[in-house]
Amino acid sequence: MRSIDFLMRQRLVVGLVCLGILIASYAAVVVTEYDVVKGFRSIPKAVIWSSENFYPDEKSLKRLPKIIAKMQETLVTAVTATTCAAFVGFLVAILGANATRPHWVFSIVSRAIASLFRNVDVSAWSLILLFSFGQSMFTGYLALFFVTFGFMVRMLMETIDLSSADTIEALRATGASPSAVITQSVIPTCMPQFVSWTLFMIETNIRSATLVGILTGTGIGNLFDIYYKSLNYHAASLVIVVIVIAVLLIESVSNAIRRVVLQ
Amino acid sequence: MPVLHVENVRKTYGGSSFALDGVSFSIEKGEFVAIIGPSGAGKSTLLRCINRLIAVTSGTVSVNGTDVTKVSNSGLRVLRRTVGMIFQHYNLVNRLTVIENVLHGRLGYKSSLSGTFGLFSHAEKMRAYELLQAVGLSEQIYQRCGQLSGGQKQRVGIARALIQDPTLMLCDEPIASLDPNAAKIVMDTLRDINQRLGITVVANLHQVHAAREYAHRIIGVNAGKVVFDGPPSLLTLEIIQQIYGSEAQDLMLADGELHA
Numbered sequence: 302m303r304s305i306d307f308l309m310r311q312r313l314v315v316g317l318v319c320l321g322i323l324i325a326s327y328a329a330v331v332v333t334e335y336d337v338v339k340g341f342r343s344i345p346k347a348v349i350w351s352s353e354n355f356y357p358d359e360k361s362l363k364r365l366p367k368i369i370a371k372m373q374e375t376l377v378t379a380v381t382a383t384t385c386a387a388f389v390g391f392l393v394a395i396l397g398a399n400a401t402r403p404h405w406v407f408s409i410v411s412r413a414i415a416s417l418f419r420n421v422d423v424s425a426w427s428l429i430l431l432f433s434f435g436q437s438m439f440t441g442y443l444a445l446f447f448v449t450f451g452f453m454v455r456m457l458m459e460t461i462d463l464s465s466a467d468t469i470e471a472l473r474a475t476g477a478s479p480s481a482v483i484t485q486s487v488i489p490t491c492m493p494q495f496v497s498w499t500l501f502m503i504e505t506n507i508r509s510a511t512l513v514g515i516l517t518g519t520g521i522g523n524l525f526d527i528y529y530k531s532l533n534y535h536a537a538s539l540v541i542v543v544i545v546i547a548v549l550l551i552e553s554v555s556n557a558i559r560r561v562v563l564q
Numbered sequence: 565m566p567v568l569h570v571e572n573v574r575k576t577y578g579g580s581s582f583a584l585d586g587v588s589f590s591i592e593k594g595e596f597v598a599i600i601g602p603s604g605a606g607k608s609t610l611l612r613c614i615n616r617l618i619a620v621t622s623g624t625v626s627v628n629g630t631d632v633t634k635v636s637n638s639g640l641r642v643l644r645r646t647v648g649m650i651f652q653h654y655n656l657v658n659r660l661t662v663i664e665n666v667l668h669g670r671l672g673y674k675s676s677l678s679g680t681f682g683l684f685s686h687a688e689k690m691r692a693y694e695l696l697q698a699v700g701l702s703e704q705i706y707q708r709c710g711q712l713s714g715g716q717k718q719r720v721g722i723a724r725a726l727i728q729d730p731t732l733m734l735c736d737e738p739i740a741s742l743d744p745n746a747a748k749i750v751m752d753t754l755r756d757i758n759q760r761l762g763i764t765v766v767a768n769l770h771q772v773h774a775a776r777e778y779a780h781r782i783i784g785v786n787a788g789k790v791v792f793d794g795p796p797s798l799l800t801l802e803i804i805q806q807i808y809g810s811e812a813q814d815l816m817l818a819d820g821e822l823h824a
Contacts, residue, residue: 471655471721474615475728476644476672481679485668489659 357539364536368524368543375520376547378438379510380503382445387499390453391491395483397454398461400469403479411454418451423509427516436518444513449502456498457491465490496562500555507551511544565629566590567732567764568614573623575609575788583609585788587623593731596758596765598779600772602811606788607768611734614766615647616640628731645672648725648763652737654717658710662701662720665709666692669727688727695723699753715746722753726761733757735767739774751778772804 330337395401397411421429426444434440468486477485514522521540528537568591575584583606591597599607612618613625616632625632630643648669656665670688671679696702699719704712709720718738725733735754739747755778758765769775775782776796784792784799784807792803 467651467653467655468657470617471649471651471724472668472671474617474644474647474649474734475669475724476641477668478641478671478674478676478679480676481671481674481682484680485671485682486657489657492659 354534355538356535357542358535361533361535361539365539365543368521368536368540371521371524372543372547374438375510375514375522376507376551378442378520379445379506382442382510383449383499383503383506386446386449387453387495387502390450391457391495393450393454394457394461395487398458400462400466401479401483401487411458415451415454415458418447419455420451421447423448423513424516427513431517438517438519440517441510441513441519444517445506445510448509449506452502453498457495460491460494461487464494493563497559500559504548504552504555507548567593567595567628568766569624569626570610570614571624573610573613573625574621575606575613575618576621582621582788584613584620587785587788587790589783589790589793591764591766593764594758594762595781596755596767596779597781597783598767598769598775599783599785600769600775600807601785602808603770605785607785608736610785611649611736611766611768614732614734615644615649641672645728646730647732647734648728648730649734650718650721650725650736650738652740654709654714654721656709656717656720656724659708661706661708662696662712663689663692663705665720666696666723666727669724672728692723692727695726696720699723713746714742715749718742718746718750719753722750722757726757730763733763733765735765737768737770740770747774754778772799 329335393411393414396403396407397415399408402408402411423444426447427440430440430443434443465487468490469482472482472486510520511522511525514520514524515526516522518526521544525537525540528534528540570590571588573584573587574582576582585606587606587610599610601607609618613620614627614632616625616635620633623633627643627647630639632640632643635643657668664682667682667684667688670684674683693702693705696705699722701716701719701723704716709717712720721738733754738754739750742750751774754765754767757763767775767779769779776799779796782792782794782796782799783790784803786807786809791807792799
């Protein structure tokens with residue numbers, strides 16, 4: 302009998318959670334005065350509008366070289382910010398991980414830094430940094446750097462503690478110096494995860510970089526913003542096409558790298 | 565002078581209970597000692613207190629006359645390099661090759677700089693090769709450790725410990741994760757090291773039959789205390805029950821030979 306009670310209780314919990322979500326959705330609709338029917342009915346209209354206006358035409362193709370140049374700029378910013386942040390993040394993660402820290406104080410400091418940088422959104426960083434660094438590539442670079450840095454510190458601290466604790470113990474037992482333990486055990490063990498997270502962040506950051514560009518007035522994001530606000534929808538759509546192609550390209554390259562590194 | 569002298573060692577991880585509660589024994593050069601006891605008796609903690617992977621709460625541990633509990637950081641490195649250690653889960657860097665893992669055993673003899681960059685001499689590489697030949701892995705030198713079987717990994721672990729030129733070898737459950745065949749090869753290798761090279765071996769074993777078969781002396785630990793210390797011939801059924809408590813019944817079933 303007890304097991305049946307237990308199962309009933311499980312069902313009840315799932316049912317209550319579902320009910321809660323429904324109530325929350327309904328409350329949100331009421332509060333924001335969102336008309337669900339109208340919302341769905343406008344989808345066909347949006348599709349029709351897009352197919353009539355939002356496609357690259359012949360005239361917009363003349364702008365392609367400029368668009369590609371800006372895309373390159375954004376790609377380079379994203380890749381540089383990510384790789385630099387990943388490298389610095391690895392060093393801070395080594396200082397902060399339980400298995401490799403020189404002193405427990407480093408753990409607390411690393412964790413605090415990681416939380417601060419990771420939990421402030423990339424768009425918020427862009428706006429904050431805009432005050433100090435103005436409208437420049439560097440602002441976008443720093444915003445991406447901060448968020449990536451926070452993420453990498455957090456992920457790599459966990460990776461180090463989970464995957465290298467055993468070998469760290471073994472090398473300590475041979476009398477290896479702390480720096481030798483890191484280069485001979487921690488780095489080789491964590492390298493696949495490090496590469497994998499870095500590639501993941503490059504992919505994410507290329508998307509974020511477009512948004513950051515709109516906010517900081519640089520790169521492909523800014524170009525899209527200009528075309529869109531000047532009602533040049535054909536050129537704006539061409540920018541979207543170029544971004545999609547670039548993202549797909551980068552993803553296929555990073556998947557190829559992953560296959561080689563992670564085997 | 566004993567190779568290892570442990571006196572009144574206590575270890576507590578905070579709280580009031582002791583993982584080790586006044587452990588004392590002395591081990592002479594050339595002995596093969598098995599430490600047996602139920603899970604959670606403090607065997608692993610005891611072994612790690614010997615090379616200070618875990619610091620003792622009180623008491624003294626001396627290895628070849630050096631007090632492990634008081635030695636400085638650089639002194640600890642010098643001490644650790646003469647104490648080889650192998651582990652239940654092998655603790656190898658799986659992404660590196662077999663020979664690289666063996667060479668890790670030389671890191672204790674290196675300056676921080678050459679250790680960090682992994683600079684090993686030709687003589688050290690030749691020695692690693694010879695040791696791998698001796699444990700029967702000369703075919704696998706350039707394979708990644710992750711590709712080896714459990715028994716092969718443990719033999720890499722043994723080669724890594726031997727290249728340290730140890731006077732004392734600590735084995736933490738060396739065969740607990742191995743099938744009987746691989747376990748026999750590993751235990752035979754350890755016996756060979758002990759008899760031919762005169763290296764003192766201290767092994768935590770969960771298997772009573774392996775302890776009886778290979779060790780000269782058995783130390784039984786229960787709840788952080790030494791409850792038996794003597795040759796295998798004195799290890800009677802009652803004593804095994806004393807050491808293992810409620811776990812004894814399972815062991816009897818596994819070790820049919822003990823009923824005979």
